[in-house]
Amino acid sequence: MAFRLSHLSLALSLVALALAGVAIYRNTYEAMSKGFQTLSPELDLLESAASILTLNNNAEQNSDSKLTQPLSPLACIFSAVQGVVNSAIDRERRMGASLIRLHFHDCFVDGCDGGVLLDDIPGSFQGEKTSPPNNNSARGFEVIEQAKQRVKDTCPNTPVSCADILAIAARDSVVKLGGQGYNVALGRRDARAANFTGALTQLPAPFDNLNRAN
Secondary structure (H helix, E strand, O other), X not given: OHHHXXXXXXXXXXXXXXHHHHHHHHHHHHXXXXXXXXXXXXXXXXXXHHHHHHHXXXXXXXXXXXXXXXXXXXXXXXXXXXXXXXXXXXXXXXXXXHHHHHHHHHHOOOOOOOXXXXXXXXXXXXXXXXXXXXXXXXXXXXXXXXXXHHHHHHOOOOOOOHHHHHHHHHXXXXXXXXXXXXXXXXXXXXXXXXXXXXXXXXXXXXXOOHHHHO
């Protein structure tokens, strides 16, 4: 869009300069032929040139104002997360699958609450990260942390939960890897504690059948 507008701006400027040049040429020619006794500038052509230049300037200002409008808070969040996820997958394509799996492992244990992201707190709870299905297996935690920091830096005073960021990252991974996009509604609440045992009992095992999944 900006490329087409720049070409239109150039064309309008050239037309205005051409009209002004014709007006000046005619005025000079008439002055010379009459011994410089009278000067009768082509007012219509000069006014047309001025009008075109004014129109061109207004169009550029309007275009610039549209191109520099800030993102809405929600759009800012989605854009920030997408940028981090896309960069991570560009560095390592496998990361897309890892982020999808991380979201899946979060949601199967007590819902999509970001509990899988929590570290152990001695004396309080043992997190899901170190539960056998996740320990040395689940990955992508650093990408979610980077996305969280990017949102804080680029979308100040725009609250969003870590669970939401993980959900967005999973969707963006699907799209980045060529899958179908889908809407992600925000509003998930982050867990205040993790469920070590739930990661053992609620996640489906690789050898489970469909009856177990139901």
